[in-house]
Structures are given as C-alpha cells and as structure tokens.
Amino acid sequence: MKEIYYNSTRGLNKNFTASRAILNGISEDGGLFIPHTIPFIDEEELKKLKYMTYKELALCIIEKFFTDFSKEELKECIDLAYDNKFESDKIVPLEKVGDVFYLELFHGPTLAFKDMALCLLPHLMKTAAKKQKLHKEIVILTATSGDTGKAALEGFANVEGTKIVVFFPEQGVSKIQKKQMVTQQGGNTKVVGIEGNFDDAQSEVKKIFNDHELKEELNENSYRFSSANSINIGRLIPQVVYYFYGYMELLRRGEINFGNKINFSVPTGNFGNILAAYYAKKMGLPINKLICASNENRVLYDFFENGTYDAEREFILTISPSMDILISSNLERLIYDISGKDSTVVNKLMTNLSEHSKYTVSESMKEELKVFYGGFASEEETLKCIKETFDTYQYLMDTHTSVAYSVYKNYLRDTCDDTKTIVVSTASPFKFTKSVMSALDTKYSYQEDLELVEVMSKIASLEIPAPIRKLEDSKVVHNTVCKREEMKEEIRKFLL
Numbered sequence: 001m002k003e004i005y006y007n008s009t010r011g012l013n014k015n016f017t018a019s020r021a022i023l024n025g026i027s028e029d030g031g032l033f034i035p036h037t038i039p040f041i042d043e044e045e046l047k048k049l050k051y052m053t054y055k056e057l058a059l060c061i062i063e064k065f066f067t068d069f070s071k072e073e074l075k076e077c078i079d080l081a082y083d084n085k086f087e088s089d090k091i092v093p094l095e096k097v098g099d100v101f102y103l104e105l106f107h108g109p110t111l112a113f114k115d116m117a118l119c120l121l122p123h124l125m126k127t128a129a130k131k132q133k134l135h136k137e138i139v140i141l142t143a144t145s146g147d148t149g150k151a152a153l154e155g156f157a158n159v160e161g162t163k164i165v166v167f168f169p170e171q172g173v174s175k176i177q178k179k180q181m182v183t184q185q186g187g188n189t190k191v192v193g194i195e196g197n198f199d200d201a202q203s204e205v206k207k208i209f210n211d212h213e214l215k216e217e218l219n220e221n222s223y224r225f226s227s228a229n230s231i232n233i234g235r236l237i238p239q240v241v242y243y244f245y246g247y248m249e250l251l252r253r254g255e256i257n258f259g260n261k262i263n264f265s266v267p268t269g270n271f272g273n274i275l276a277a278y279y280a281k282k283m284g285l286p287i288n289k290l291i292c293a294s295n296e297n298r299v300l301y302d303f304f305e306n307g308t309y310d311a312e313r314e315f316i317l318t319i320s321p322s323m324d325i326l327i328s329s330n331l332e333r334l335i336y337d338i339s340g341k342d343s344t345v346v347n348k349l350m351t352n353l354s355e356h357s358k359y360t361v362s363e364s365m366k367e368e369l370k371v372f373y374g375g376f377a378s379e380e381e382t383l384k385c386i387k388e389t390f391d392t393y394q395y396l397m398d399t400h401t402s403v404a405y406s407v408y409k410n411y412l413r414d415t416c417d418d419t420k421t422i423v424v425s426t427a428s429p430f431k432f433t434k435s436v437m438s439a440l441d442t443k444y445s446y447q448e449d450l451e452l453v454e455v456m457s458k459i460a461s462l463e464i465p466a467p468i469r470k471l472e473d474s475k476v477v478h479n480t481v482c483k484r485e486e487m488k489e490e491i492r493k494f495l496l
C-alpha cells in the first residue's frame with residue numbers, strides 16, 4: 001500500500017506519519033493536517049466493497065489513509081469502536097422515506113453522528129502513542145457546540161493514559177445535551193461551561209494549543225495536549241467510511257446500478273462531515289452533488305454563492321445548535337485543496353480571516369467549488385419539514401437532519417435533478433425533544449426537553465434510546481462556569 005504522509009495546510013509541518021498527526025491534533029503553525037494525496041479506489045476494488053459489513057469497510061478505507069498503523073492494530077481499534085455501544089448491528093441503518101434515503105448516523109452512545117469518529121479516536125490515539133513511544137499523558141482539549149463534547153467524553157472516559165477537558169457554551173446547547181455532559185462520570189474528565197458562544201470556545205482552545213508557556217509547563221508535568229475536534233485528522237478519516245457504506249447499501253438494495261452517481265445532503269457546521277464526503281468522492285465514490293446545508297448561520301451558503309467567506313455577522317442561536325458556527329474550521333482543508341495545495345494562498349486567506357473576519361477566493365478556486373450546492377433553511381422551514389415528513393410518513397427526524405432535508409427540497413426545486421439522494425441524518429430526535437415536538441404541535445413548546453421524552457416515544461412509536469433513559473437519574477458532577485479568559489486557568493487547576 002502506498003504510504004500517506006500528512007502536511008500542514010499552512011506549510012510548516014511536513015511529512016508527518018498518521019500517528020504523529022493524530023497525536024498532535026493541530027499543526028504548530030495553526031494549520032490542519034491533510035493527507036499528501038487522497039488514495040484512489042479503482043472500479044474493480046470498488047465492486048468488492050459491496051458486500052462488506054460496516055467494520056470490514058471501515059478497515060478497508062481507513063488503512064489506506066493511516067498507513068503507519070498495521071492492519072492488526074487498526075482492526076483492533078475498529079472492533080473496540082463499533083461494538084454493542086451501537087443500538088443497531090448495522091451500525092448505520094439507511095431508511096427509505098418517500099423518495100429520499102436517510103443515513104442514520106445516530107445510533108451510537110450519545111445519539112449523534114460524532115460517535116462515528118469519537119468511538120474510534122481514543123483507540124487510535126492510544127495506539128499512536130505506543131507507536132511514537134510517547135510516555136506522557138495525553139490531554140484532550142475540546143470545544144463543543146453540544147454533540148462533540150459528550151461524544152468525546154464517552155470515548156475518552158476512563159481511557160488509561162488520557163485526560164479530557166470539554167468547554168461548551170453555557171447558553172448555547174440543548175438541556176439534554178447539557179445534562180449529558182455535566183453528568184459525565186470518569187475521574188479523567190472535566191466539563192466547563194463558558195459565558196460565550198461556540199466560536200469563542202473554539203478560538204480560545206486553538207489559542208491555548210499554541211500557548212508555548214503552558215505547553216512547557218505541561219511538558220514538565222508529563223502531559224501533552226491533543227484535540228478531539230474535527231480539526232484532528234483522526235476524526236475526519238473515519239467519517240469517510242459511511243459515505244461508502246450508504247452507497248453500497250443502495251447498490252445492495254438494487255436502488256442504483258454500479259457506477260450510478262448519487263447526491264448527499266449534509267447538515268453542516270464545522271464542515272467536517274461534508275469534507276469527509278468530498279474525500280470519498282476524490283477516492284472514486286460516484287458522487288454527483290454534495291449539498292451543503294446550513295441553518296440561519298448561513299455563512300457557508302454565502303461563501304458558495306459569491307466566493308467570499310464573511311464571518312462578520314450576528315451569531316444566531318437556532319434549534320439546530322450543533323450547526324451554530326460562523327468559523328467553519330475544516331473549510332481550510334478544502335481551501336488548501338482548491339488552491340492547488342498552495343500554503344501561501346491558505347496563509348494569506350487565513351490571515352485575512354483572523355484580522356478582518358473575511359476572505360475572498362480567486363475565480364479559478366471558485367470554479368472548483370461546483371461540486372457543492374450551498375443552501376440554508378430558516379427556523380420556520382426546519383420546523384415545517386419535520387411536521388410534513390412526520391404527518392406524511394410517520395418518520396420523525398431531528399432539527400439538524402431537517403435542515404438537510406429542507407435544503408435538499410430547495411435543491412430539487414431549483415435543479416429538477418432526479419439523482420438518488422441520501423440525506424445524512426446526524427442526531428436522534430430524542431436529543432432535541434422540545435424543538436422536534438414543538439414542530440409537531442406548538443402546545444409542546446411550554447414543556448422542557450426531558451419531560452417530552454415519553455410523549456415523543458408514544459406519538460412516534462419509537463423506543464426511548466437507552467442513553468436518554470439513563471439521564472433521568474444521573475447526578476450532576478460538573479458545575480464549573482467561566483469566562484473565555486479563564487479557560488486556561490481552569491485547565492491548569494484540573495491538571496497541575
């Protein structure tokens with residue numbers, strides 16, 4: 001197999017092995033690690049993927065990227081990740097609803113798609129640390145818009161040789177998301193609410209990563225930082241797998257013939273999930289359009305429309321909070337790609353972004369964006385699509401998934417493209433009961449998330465997922481709230 005090396009989008013760190021890139025999380029110049037080339041799967045090999053189980057497929061895709069891991073090492077990691085923590089033995093069931101397919105990525109331990117990568121990442125990191133002969137304790141620092149935090153906590157809780165600190169916007173997550181986090185068990189975990197939004201949390205975490213003084217101090221105490229955010233390449237690559245799985249499932253069911261192209265509509269925030277789809281396409285998976293669906297924080301929609309990324313705008317708290325983001329970190333990886341892998345261009349644009357909150361790509365770069373269709377859904381449309389789909393098909397989706405469906409509907413209206421389409425379903429409706437139930441009937445808007453769990457289960461004839469049942473009588477064990485400027489001090493208090 002061809003060796004794959006990892007380079008920084010900004011040019012400083014070059015030729016890192018996968019295990020080194022995974023351990024570092026982010027490059028020293030603030031850039032993100034990207035594979036030096038995307039491995040290609042030819043037709044003959046693609047045909048062989050058709051009858052693979054999810055785990056077999058995961059091994060086949062991931063080993064092409066993480067070439068310094070042995071097959072045995074990766075297999076062990078994958079077996080530990082995708083086990084009975086997942087409620088469905090298919091791992092990611094595909095549901096047909098009317099003419100649309102929903103790839104349900106939310107049957108893991110925290111009921112959101114982030115489990116797909118975060119069940120695997122701790123095992124990849126432990127293995128990587130062994131390979132790099134690292135004897136320091138790994139400290140995971142994570143900023144979360146709601147779902148990453150819990151998924152990372154579940155993944156890393158009680159994993160030997162690791163500690164994890166999660167920062168979440170105190171006012172920016174659902175009640176259930178918050179309860180999931182602040183009740184987290186495990187002596188190696190720390191959860192902190194911040195007075196600010198997700199972008200505040202994320203940019204401060206990025207800053208702390210590059211704080212040399214703190215790094216020294218940790219070093220002396222035998223700690224080193226890593227990241228579980230989707231800036232870590234160890235999160236991105238495992239997400240490529242389910243795009244292949246969705247395609248193969250359509251093939252197995254005879255919905256498409258081999259070689260037919262399909263569309264994916266992806267509810268997007270930090271641009272990690274849809275970037276994995278873009279990588280799948282580059283690997284040779286027959287994909288027509290990648291529909292990038294935003295909520296009212298429509299910064300990506302505007303970018304695809306006019307080539308200018310402009311983060312200088314009001315931050316809107318929506319009913320799809322995991323997508324309330326104005327700085328989509330992973331877009332940097334796409335920018336690098338469409339610039340012809342030119343770090344000088346990336347540096348220039350990212351400097352513009354940090355100094356002026358905006359940048360504009362060249363005409364030729366804009367040309368490369370045509371595989372994407374950008375759209376956004378208003379709060380009203382999001383609610384309406386939940387209700388319509390439920391009334392017509394008795395299929396209940398969460399708010400994030402509804403954004404993707406809603407944008408897909410607009411795409412259909414604009415293009416009349418009848419290509420088979422998979423809507424990527426990123427969260428269980430049980431995670432956002434208040435918003436979802438209010439979509440069905442406004443009378444529920446006076447009740448709290450947890451009170452509506454039973455009602456939702458009855459009305460939609462869905463079993464209450466085990467992780468939600470467990471929440472009822474879990475005790476709050478984390479109650480720290482701090483300002484953005486105090487985040488660093490909280491980390492020091494926890495570790496030193």
Ligand SMILES: *Cc1c(COP(=O)(O)O)cnc(C)c1O
Nearest residue numbers: 147269270271272273322426427
């Ligand atoms: C994180 C998240 C998203 C957005 O995914 P990105 O990779 O950040 O674009 C969408 N839906 C849900 C439920 C999420 O948790």
